[in-house]
Amino acid sequence: MLVGKKHFRTIWRDKDRPVLHIIDQRHLPHNFVIEELHSVADVATAIKDMHVRGAGVIGVTAAYGMYLAALALPEKDMDDDLFSAADLLKATRPTAVNLAWAVDRQLEALRKGKSREKKIEIALQTAEEIINEDLDCCRKIGSHGMAIIDEISRKKNGAPVNILTHCNAGWLGFADYGTATAPIYLAAENGAALHVWVDETRPRNQGASLTAWELGEQGISHTVIPDNTGGHLMQHGMVDMVIVGTDRTTRRGDVANKIGTYLKALAARDNNIPFYVALPSSSIDWNIGDGVGEIPIEERDAREVRYIIGLDESDQKVKEVLITPKDSKAANYGFDVTPARLVTGLITERGICEASEEGIFSLFPEKHDQK
Amino acid sequence: MLVGKKHFRTIWRDKDRPVLHIIDQRHLPHNFVIEELHSVADVATAIKDMHVRGAGVIGVTAAYGMYLAALALPEKDMDDDLFSAADLLKATRPTAVNLAWAVDRQLEALRKGKSREKKIEIALQTAEEIINEDLDCCRKIGSHGMAIIDEISRKKNGAPVNILTHCNAGWLGFADYGTATAPIYLAAENGAALHVWVDETRPRNQGASLTAWELGEQGISHTVIPDNTGGHLMQHGMVDMVIVGTDRTTRRGDVANKIGTYLKALAARDNNIPFYVALPSSSIDWNIGDGVGEIPIEERDAREVRYIIGLDESDQKVKEVLITPKDSKAANYGFDVTPARLVTGLITERGICEASEEGIFSLFPEKHDQK
Numbered sequence: 001m002l003v004g005k006k007h008f009r010t011i012w013r014d015k016d017r018p019v020l021h022i023i024d025q026r027h028l029p030h031n032f033v034i035e036e037l038h039s040v041a042d043v044a045t046a047i048k049d050m051h052v053r054g055a056g057v058i059g060v061t062a063a064y065g066m067y068l069a070a071l072a073l074p075e076k077d078m079d080d081d082l083f084s085a086a087d088l089l090k091a092t093r094p095t096a097v098n099l100a101w102a103v104d105r106q107l108e109a110l111r112k113g114k115s116r117e118k119k120i121e122i123a124l125q126t127a128e129e130i131i132n133e134d135l136d137c138c139r140k141i142g143s144h145g146m147a148i149i150d151e152i153s154r155k156k157n158g159a160p161v162n163i164l165t166h167c168n169a170g171w172l173g174f175a176d177y178g179t180a181t182a183p184i185y186l187a188a189e190n191g192a193a194l195h196v197w198v199d200e201t202r203p204r205n206q207g208a209s210l211t212a213w214e215l216g217e218q219g220i221s222h223t224v225i226p227d228n229t230g231g232h233l234m235q236h237g238m239v240d241m242v243i244v245g246t247d248r249t250t251r252r253g254d255v256a257n258k259i260g261t262y263l264k265a266l267a268a269r270d271n272n273i274p275f276y277v278a279l280p281s282s283s284i285d286w287n288i289g290d291g292v293g294e295i296p297i298e299e300r301d302a303r304e305v306r307y308i309i310g311l312d313e314s315d316q317k318v319k320e321v322l323i324t325p326k327d328s329k330a331a332n333y334g335f336d337v338t339p340a341r342l343v344t345g346l347i348t349e350r351g352i353c354e355a356s357e358e359g360i361f362s363l364f365p366e367k368h369d370q371k
Numbered sequence: 372m373l374v375g376k377k378h379f380r381t382i383w384r385d386k387d388r389p390v391l392h393i394i395d396q397r398h399l400p401h402n403f404v405i406e407e408l409h410s411v412a413d414v415a416t417a418i419k420d421m422h423v424r425g426a427g428v429i430g431v432t433a434a435y436g437m438y439l440a441a442l443a444l445p446e447k448d449m450d451d452d453l454f455s456a457a458d459l460l461k462a463t464r465p466t467a468v469n470l471a472w473a474v475d476r477q478l479e480a481l482r483k484g485k486s487r488e489k490k491i492e493i494a495l496q497t498a499e500e501i502i503n504e505d506l507d508c509c510r511k512i513g514s515h516g517m518a519i520i521d522e523i524s525r526k527k528n529g530a531p532v533n534i535l536t537h538c539n540a541g542w543l544g545f546a547d548y549g550t551a552t553a554p555i556y557l558a559a560e561n562g563a564a565l566h567v568w569v570d571e572t573r574p575r576n577q578g579a580s581l582t583a584w585e586l587g588e589q590g591i592s593h594t595v596i597p598d599n600t601g602g603h604l605m606q607h608g609m610v611d612m613v614i615v616g617t618d619r620t621t622r623r624g625d626v627a628n629k630i631g632t633y634l635k636a637l638a639a640r641d642n643n644i645p646f647y648v649a650l651p652s653s654s655i656d657w658n659i660g661d662g663v664g665e666i667p668i669e670e671r672d673a674r675e676v677r678y679i680i681g682l683d684e685s686d687q688k689v690k691e692v693l694i695t696p697k698d699s700k701a702a703n704y705g706f707d708v709t710p711a712r713l714v715t716g717l718i719t720e721r722g723i724c725e726a727s728e729e730g731i732f733s734l735f736p737e738k739h740d741q742k
Binding site: 029030197198200201202203205208209212213215216222223224225226227228229230231232233235236258259260262263264266267270292297305306307308309310311312313314318319320321322323324325326327328329330331332333335336337 | 400401569572576580584594598603604606629631634635637638641668677685689691694696699702707
């Protein structure tokens with residue numbers, strides 16, 4: 001998508017050198033920083049320390065990390081080095097499904113390369129396959145979701161469609177386009193009048209710092225709101241639809257997404273507002289039915305609640321400030337589960353379906369046969 | 372309540388000098404600052420610039436402001452000076468119902484004072500009546516609400532009762548005790564095992580900065596949580612009841628309270644958790660039935676969303692940092708309305724009633740006759 005009117009993806013390979021470039025998201029929204037990654041160790045650090053975050057981009061970055069590992073291979077004992085690189089990458093974010101998947105796919109493909117040169121060629125090709133699949137998937141989600149926005153736009157006779165989103169399921173989390181944002185970007189490109197309510201998404205403020213930044217760079221009208229605000233807006237007809245992403249969806253359509261998503265789904269239901277979840281099918285966990293009961297919820301460091309990072313405009317430095325009493329405890333649950341009964345529909349790369357076992361298997365019948 | 376193990380109210384008169392003392396809440400939770408007010412102008416500034424905030428304490432402070440005005444009266448044209456003082460005070464927070472009510476009550480009482488000395492005596496007596504009524508009202512709310520906590524405690528065989536609260540309806544907002552916190556403080560004094568989930572309450576963070584501080588000073592177990600968290604906790608049986616305050620309640624029991632309250636009420640309903648609102652009957656607006664349709668919601672400065680204040684521990688200075696992109700807009704609605712259907716009960720100074728016209732008039736029959 002656009003940054004300063006120039007097109008970017010979240011990761012790209014240098015044409016002339018064995019180097020990857022990523023957008024170091026830690027500095028957003030105050031500074032746009034491009035980082036060079038020269039080795040698999042650099043890639044591991046970038047993933048572990050969240051220079052990149054978001055399911056898609058983590059997978060793609062890890063895949064390119066294996067390409068850097070191949071470039072660094074010695075002439076012998078190559079497999080040992082590849083396994084070490086894979087272990088290093090997989091250990092960075094142990095719960096990231098896409099990460100392990102991308103690394104394992106590289107390892108599987110690399111088995112066919114018998115020479116160093118062949119391994120480099122395979123690793124690059126596999127990384128490019130993975131990034132292209134990510135792009136294709138997000139574009140398709142965008143296209144299916146855009147149809148929903150267009151329909152609301154027609155019903156409103158072209159008046160701006162007000163969309164509320166939570167957290168960042170934007171292009172920064174994928175190679176490009178994003179999931180929840182893809183329908184928004186495509187609809188805007190096609191001329192739909194839009195306005196996005198951006199939940200700031202405490203405690204890490206991915207909405208205020210990433211989604212708002214993305215939308216601003218695309219020139220899309222948006223307003224940042226405290227997470228407390230959405231219910232009031234919905235009560236007063238100021239939200240036409242909600243679109244969020246998901247970290248994990250059960251086969252029955254329960255959706256684990258950033259903490260607070262469930263509260264917005266309740267408000268949407270109470271006010272008859274459609275609540276959609278955009279997702280690549282790779283995030284469906286086919287083994288789990290009951291999300292609330294079965295999905296373990298990560299508890300993160302309480303420090304993320306007690307401190308907040310922002311820009312001190314008096315000296316233009318980014319600082320961390322304490323916002324609770326120094327002796328108060330805090331709790332930091334990363335996700336909550338929105339039961340399928342509150343979800344209007346799932347927007348996948350194959351189309352839109354009801355959030356139910358029946359709905360999901362109607363789009364992915366091959367998964368049904370595997371049960 | 373306790374601050375550093377010493378008992379305080381939010382406002383007190385100096386024994387020897389014509390001076391009021393208030394707790395300047397702007398510095399909490401990082402610094403405990405007592406401010407001296409020497410004149411009605413000082414009082415007006417303290418209310419306008421939110422050194423004191425909260426319905427009860429604003430009314431009490433304004434009442435004592437009229438006492439300072441009486442102390443400063445000349446020998447003649449006294450009424451002119453009193454009216455000027457009243458106008459000055461009432462203009463500080465035009466929508467604060469208790470403020471105008473306290474000032475008008477002083478003016479009415481002062482009409483009976485024919486000399487300067489008599490006016491001083493009446494102003495002091497009226498201010499003391501108002502503070503005592505505030506104390507009495509909060510104590511009664513505490514006592515009625517404590518019965519609910521005790522019942523849950525019995526059902527849990529004495530295991531800690533987990534109470535979630537939003538914003539600050541604590542003693543800092545009244546002369547002492549608070550409304551939503553009064554049942555908590557009384558139950559804790561009586562030995563009940565308790566734990567309080569404190570919504571941080573963006574954008575102004577009254578939960579993280581005031582409620583958490585209050586509870587910490589009383590030694591009550593509490594955990595600060597992002598506003599996004601309550602739904603998840605309720606889904607997992609980690610909340611036994613919700614108690615919040617209210618700025619304005621309609622005669623049908625709709626409750627206008629800090630933005631985000633409605634979302635917690637929805638989650639409580641979805642998980643069968645009792646949701647109580649604690650209020651002095653002075654905050655009931657007898658003229659309004661439908662809260663969502665009829666209560667105007669204050670839109671505050673977007674700056675309160677875009678910037679956040681906290682303590683930079685590197686130099687122990689309180690700083691303001693920007694948390695959104697510099698060009699992103701923000702919206703800042705101060706309140707939302709929780710429909711009566713989501714409220715389990717109203718805890719008033721006369722007892723607990725259903726959140727309905729019938730319930731409210733059963734406790735306040737004299738208001739019914741006035742309709």
